[in-house]
Amino acid sequence: MTQRGRFCISLVIFIGLAVCYSLITPIFEAPDEVWHYAYVRYLVEQRALPPLDDAGTGAYQEVAQPPLFYAVAGLMSGWVSDDDLVELMWHNPGFGYHASGTVSDNKNMLVHTDRERLPGAGAVLAIRLARCASLAFGVLAVIAAWGLGREAFRNQPGLALGVAGVVAFTPQFLFISGVVSNDSAATALATCAVWALARVVNRGMKLRRTLVVGVLIGLAALAKTSNLLLWPLAGAVLCLAVRPRIDRDQPFQRLWPGLGRALLALSVAVLVSGWWYLRNALVYGDPLGVGVHVDTPWGRQQPASLLTLVGELPKVYRSFWGAFGWGHVEYPTVVYWVLGGFIALSLVGWIAAWRRAQSSGQCWVFLLSVTWCSLVVAALAQWMRQVEAPHGRLLFPAIGAWAVLVVGGWAALPRPRLTRFISSPLALIVGALTVLSLLTPWLVIRPAFAHPRLITRDKAEEMVGVRDLTYDGTARLIGVRPDRTTALPGDTWIVRACWEAIAPMSADYTVLVHLVGRDNVRVGERHTYPGLGRFPTSLWPVGRAFCDEYRVQVEPWAPVPELYDIVIGLYDASTGQRLVTRDVHGARVEYAVVEQLRVAPDQPVTVSPEHAADYQLGTGIRLIGYDVSSVVAAGDPLTVTLYWRADEQPDGSYTAFVHLLDADGQQVAQHDSLPRYGRYPTQAWRVGDVVPDEHVLSIPPTASDNLLMDRRVRLVAGMYDADTLERLLAADSDGPLTDNLIRLTYP
Numbered sequence: 236m237t238q239r240g241r242f243c244i245s246l247v248i249f250i251g252l253a254v255c256y257s258l259i260t261p262i263f264e265a266p267d268e269v270w271h272y273a274y275v276r277y278l279v280e281q282r283a284l285p286p287l288d289d290a291g292t293g294a295y296q297e298v299a300q301p302p303l304f305y306a307v308a309g310l311m312s313g314w315v316s317d318d319d320l321v322e323l324m325w326h327n328p329g330f331g332y333h334a335s336g337t338v339s340d341n342k343n344m345l346v347h348t349d350r351e352r353l354p355g356a357g358a359v360l361a362i363r364l365a366r367c368a369s370l371a372f373g374v375l376a377v378i379a380a381w382g383l384g385r386e387a388f389r390n391q392p393g394l395a396l397g398v399a400g401v402v403a404f405t406p407q408f409l410f411i412s413g414v415v416s417n418d419s420a421a422t423a424l425a426t427c428a429v430w431a432l433a434r435v436v437n438r439g440m441k442l443r444r445t446l447v448v449g450v451l452i453g454l455a456a457l458a459k460t461s462n463l464l465l466w467p468l469a470g471a472v473l474c475l476a477v478r479p480r481i482d483r484d485q486p487f488q489r490l491w492p493g494l495g496r497a498l499l500a501l502s503v504a505v506l507v508s509g510w511w512y513l514r515n516a517l518v519y520g521d522p523l524g525v526g527v528h529v530d531t532p533w534g535r536q537q538p539a540s541l542l543t544l545v546g547e548l549p550k551v552y553r554s555f556w557g558a559f560g561w562g563h564v565e566y567p568t569v570v571y572w573v574l575g576g577f578i579a580l581s582l583v584g585w586i587a588a589w590r591r592a593q594s595s596g597q598c599w600v601f602l603l604s605v606t607w608c609s610l611v612v613a614a615l616a617q618w619m620r621q622v623e624a625p626h627g628r629l630l631f632p633a634i635g636a637w638a639v640l641v642v643g644g645w646a647a648l649p650r651p652r653l654t655r656f657i658s659s660p661l662a663l664i665v666g667a668l669t670v671l672s673l674l675t676p677w678l679v680i681r682p683a684f685a686h687p688r689l690i691t692r693d694k695a696e697e698m699v700g701v702r703d704l705t706y707d708g709t710a711r712l713i714g715v716r717p718d719r720t721t722a723l724p725g726d727t728w729i730v731r732a733c734w735e736a737i738a739p740m741s742a743d744y745t746v747l748v749h750l751v752g753r754d755n756v757r758v759g760e761r762h763t764y765p766g767l768g769r770f771p772t773s774l775w776p777v778g779r780a781f782c783d784e785y786r787v788q789v790e791p792w793a794p795v796p797e798l799y800d801i802v803i804g805l806y807d808a809s810t811g812q813r814l815v816t817r818d819v820h821g822a823r824v825e826y827a828v829v830e831q832l833r834v835a836p837d838q839p840v841t842v843s844p845e846h847a848a849d850y851q852l853g854t855g856i857r858l859i860g861y862d863v864s865s866v867v868a869a870g871d872p873l874t875v876t877l878y879w880r881a882d883e884q885p886d887g888s889y890t891a892f893v894h895l896l897d898a899d900g901q902q903v904a905q906h907d908s909l910p911r912y913g914r915y916p917t918q919a920w921r922v923g924d925v926v927p928d929e930h931v932l933s934i935p936p937t938a939s940d941n942l943l944m945d946r947r948v949r950l951v952a953g954m955y956d957a958d959t960l961e962r963l964l965a966a967d968s969d970g971p972l973t974d975n976l977i978r979l980t981y982p
Contacts, residue, residue, distance in 0.1 A: 238392040249403040257413030259676040261347040265414035270297040272415045274305045279313035287519045299524025303457035304417035308368035317358035329763040336565025341768035342683040365415045372419040373412025377403045379426035380635040386433035387600040387639045400665040401638035404672045406557040421459035425632035432472045436599045449500035453507025464610045473497035533623040547625040555627025564683045581644030588647035595646040604636035687766045687781040695733035695780040706805045706814035709738045721833040725791040733782040736775035743771040744805040748785045751800045758793035796835035797914040800828040839925040853963040855883025870936035879926040885917040889954040893930040898947035904932040951976040
């Protein structure tokens with residue numbers, strides 16, 4: 236098969252994949268797509284450019300974008316009415332929750348329904364047709380990359396196919412080619428312009444080529460402002476293209492043809508796109524529309540420092556390869572490392588070529604590619620200084636030139652042993668990119684936006700056990716299962732909860748997950764629509780179950796060690812009113828405690844008791860110290876903090892006590908409770924735990940000051956079994972203590 240035939244097959248695969256990405260990506264779940272589409276509709280309905288100073292267009296900062304892409308998208312979609320667009324705008328209140336890139340948790344800006352199924356109608360159809368404009372420009376970009384590759388590797392057409400393959404099967408480019416965005420247009424026209432310049436470099440200047448360059452750089456500037464960088468690049472190339480013919484005796488005379496052609500190309504570009512920038516300058520005093528972008532929540536008040544930009548480079552890198560949705564649906568980290576390895580292999584190839592002083596392609600085209608890539612990178616860095624925009628797709632205007640460079644490196648790799656297994660490292664890498672692109676829609680994008688899988692109640696019970704709480708007689712919490720029994724302060728833990736509807740619901744309730752401790756203090760909480768933002772209660776089918784996994788972070792300041800209650804409920808976010816919760820017997824439950832979570836540090840708590848001690852209680856509990864506050868007068872509280880240590884796993888639940896006894900052994904005051912006010916009973920202790928345990932004794936107001944000063948008054952502590960009231964055996968280094976009471980030093 237000829238190289239042209241192979242390229243056509245690659246192009247067909249690209250089109251099929253881009254359509255797949257487009258259909259799987261829900262409406263408006265792409266960067267700024269909602270604003271790009273608003274620009275398109277404004278052009279269609281108003282037959283005018285959106286004003287830069289009017290917030291009523293709906294296009295937000297995109298009003299500052301040049302109009303070429305939007306005009307093409309308007310021609311494709313403008314004949315379809317989108318009067319039902321407002322019905323699609325079902326916003327997910329949990330959008331923006333910062334789950335890790337591989338976690339499908341509230342990635343969706345909107346709640347999506349069957350209205351978006353094929354074939355679609357109204358606004359859905361109009362948006363999908365507008366997306367076809369991006370696809371058309373994506374096809375043009377791949378064709379231009381192939382043409383640029385043919386100019387770079389004139390004697391190796393197989394490498395040109397590799398250049399097209401790298402562009403076509405970069406997952407993020409496929410994604411952008413399937414949504415409403417001017418990035419595909421900017422990429423296509425910039426790549427066409429660089430291809431035209433490469434033809435000038437290789438084949439010399441002709442009037443027709445000069446005019447083509449002028450038209451292309453003009454159109455590119457009408458696609459995106461950053462493509463204005465093509466103008467100085469084109470001027471330099473057109474001037475230098477005649478350099479080999481310069482006469483040393485008359486250098487300037489020979490330079491004039493190049494300058495003339497450069498001026499001609501730039502004049503054509505001005506005629507094509509200059510009107511747009513002139514209009515902005517005359518009407519708004521801002522020819523590039525930079526002020527519109529800076530005046531947004533992500534505009535920087537002060538230019539970012541170099542250190543800040545370096546810190547944002549990983550985001551740029553990841554989003555170049557693949558950051559879907561609004562940029563927060565990502566691959567596992569290992570995928571980015573493998574892709575980085577491909578780039579490293581290219582660098583190795585270039586080093587090998589430099590040592591051999593031999594290149595696999597046209598050096599001047601490589602220089603052109605390096606220059607264009609450098610200009611685009613520098614422009615993005617300057618843009619990121621003004622706007623928080625670490626978006627790899629902004630590098631796509633240089634993706635064709637970049638593909639030429641990486642393929643050139645791969646082609647130069649030494650491969651004496653590699654050829655035993657594969658014909659070419661280029662084929663292996665492009666094949667890997669193709670496989671990644673094939674898998675991405677199904678394994679990465681679709682799970683981030685799909686409704687949870689519906690299952691039977693029996694299946695749900697197998698997954699989480701049975702808790703059976705009902706909410707207002709409409710929703711049932713079948714059961715829950717935390718992913719762990721112990722967490723560290725600052726940890727994120729996961730609780731799986733399975734739900735079902737027992738009656739239709741017209742309202743959309745929000746799920747709450749609280750981690751509650753002493754005095755109802757919350758040390759962790761999470762609020763989200765069910766389905767992790769994708770499955771509001773009004774969509775639940777009666778009698779079908781589904782399961783969610785809620786991620787909740789424990790606050791770093793959470794008191795430890797303690798047991799915390801996991802509370803799960805439903806409430807109406809518009810009123811804050813919780814739905815009435817009932818147990819399996821129909822009794823009302825004030826707080827739906829479904830499980831408990833032990834929160835403890837990975838190392839025992841460090842304590843410095845005022846009074847060091849060493850008392851053994853039972854077989855595994857030790858009192859290592861205590862603090863006692865001063866009592867000024869009767870009626871004042873007496874605070875005693877005991878510091879326990881678990882030498883072994885306690886074999887039961889024991890109550891700690893502190894008693895104040897008078898000279899006759901009668902109790903004056905006492906405080907008995909499970910350790911830490913009941914929040915950390917001994918059966919939850921782990922070997923090595925150090926447990927601060929506070930007890931506050933109320934001294935009766937009737938007690939005399941003489942009593943408090945009586946040295947025969949004793950302050951004692953210990954533990955007992957609440958079921959039998961039998962005290963744990965207490966001993967010190969000298970042996971068992973009388974009555975199993977530990978006497979504490981009393982001020």
